[in-house]
Amino acid sequence: MKTLNKITALSILFSGVLLSCSEAEKQLAEDNLLVINNQSVNEDKALTLLKTNCFTCHNPDLDIENRVAPPWFKVRQHYYDEETTKEEFVAAIINFINNPTEENSIMPGAVRNFGLMPKMSFKAEDLQLIAEYLYDNDISSDEWYEQWEAFEKKTALIPTEINYEDLGRNIANETKANLGKNLMAAVKEKGAAGAVEFCNIQAIPITDSMSVVLNAKVKRVSDKPRNPINAANNDELEYIENWKKAKIKGEKFPPKVVEINNKMVGYYPIETNEMCMKCHGIPEKQINTETLANIKKLYPNDKAMGYSENEIRGIFVVEMDKK
Template structure:
């Protein structure tokens, strides 16, 4: 457990690392970038698989900066880029892929039903602003392109990257944003390990990972942040993850958001001494390999493994983009509002 906590602590340091401001930015430019809704939407929806803090060896998808460079040329308009992003998210497939190396290494990304406006905001931000890139990326990219910087790359390096809350630590954020960051950091660690297992060892090994390591990893994140982090559901795989009455109410609220194509935001419940923050866990096509419909999405061998590991399982029958549960984050009250 100590080893896991130490490794997670190092991951969180990388995840939370902040870049310094560039002298060329005016105060108004900084404020516009920090407040652009696409920045937060990208961090919330994309960074589990496309994290700028992932190493070359541990990444489970290409970083967002690589996607930007493959889709934006010298003559690409913003409208063309936005439409290209929306078309890919709506129907990711090998035939239409522009990143052949990524598809070969990671496979086609799972289909996820995001609101069209969410993708438009993310693409708008990606087109207009520099986005974070891994430390290894520039050398890697230049080596693939004859050691020369593209025109777009030269423009991009005129600016420096910022995190969503410049010069702020997670403890100084508002309650909702703070809880969201705890959830996303934990989601990133679990997602990286789970998807890496699926890619390297297959779905059945991923079930074993969930059974044996999901709880210790989540507990380790709780230890790192000194908060209580849980995942609960109205249809749990593990009975210990059964949602209580209050959590069931929030699950239904998020289901209504997803049904109406509304981008979910954290729900904050201020209690006497603590704050509870809730955020949805939604399914994508990859999730359906273990949580979809038996004998349609879930193979017979996987069903057998689920029955062996989870005799009381209720977590099947889902379709893509459904609420499978919620993050439940609890931490002490501060002076934050």
């Protein structure tokens, strides 16, 4: 590991110096080590976020066949040149992710080829970390790629203090990104009518290494389910109602993590965007006749129509082992 080497090299360097230096210098040396350690923790965090939230679609592996979005280096080329400051870059990326519209896009060709990027929700500090990392690192370079391959091989270290809320959010977001990717690919290939069965979550694997360590499971439930299997129970209904109320009032109702039967269970809202309207919007207006027929055939008790954009469609329920 590159960073580890750096730390070892530095400690050797400093251990020689330390014998003769004052307390102040010793403190400085320790601070330096701390900065480097923090940096590698932050880099790992950024890479984890990228892997689960962005590379699902903006694959750095140049896999042309399964492409549903431009590879990241292409996006970076449009957002970055020698004169771009970090502040400008970070602001532009965050602005687009929070509001992926045609007006905000500077890549009309990508929108034409792939359709608009679906809107997802992130924690502000996570987005900041992602955007800063993307400014600092040239993902098309061999050096970066080596780092990425090493990162992918690394097994997860269980941190002493697990933040289940953040972990659950990452797992929910990864699921959402995977689902979005499969849906976009299916709608592109078969049209909405042919893609109806692709909104099924059972087939979505979670690859976040912490989710494997914690034996995490994800399900989606709704107060107005399409598939009766996905009906929310009473506890889940309460969360959905609270989110809906908060949303109407323009307030924030934070995701929740509770302990149930020795498991940590996190709840995260699922909101609708433009892409969902083809199958969850207004029948005959947004959902075309053919799609409607397929939905009715597969889901005779469907309750999941008539939504508009930016509504609470249901919640992710993420169950994790308690460590």
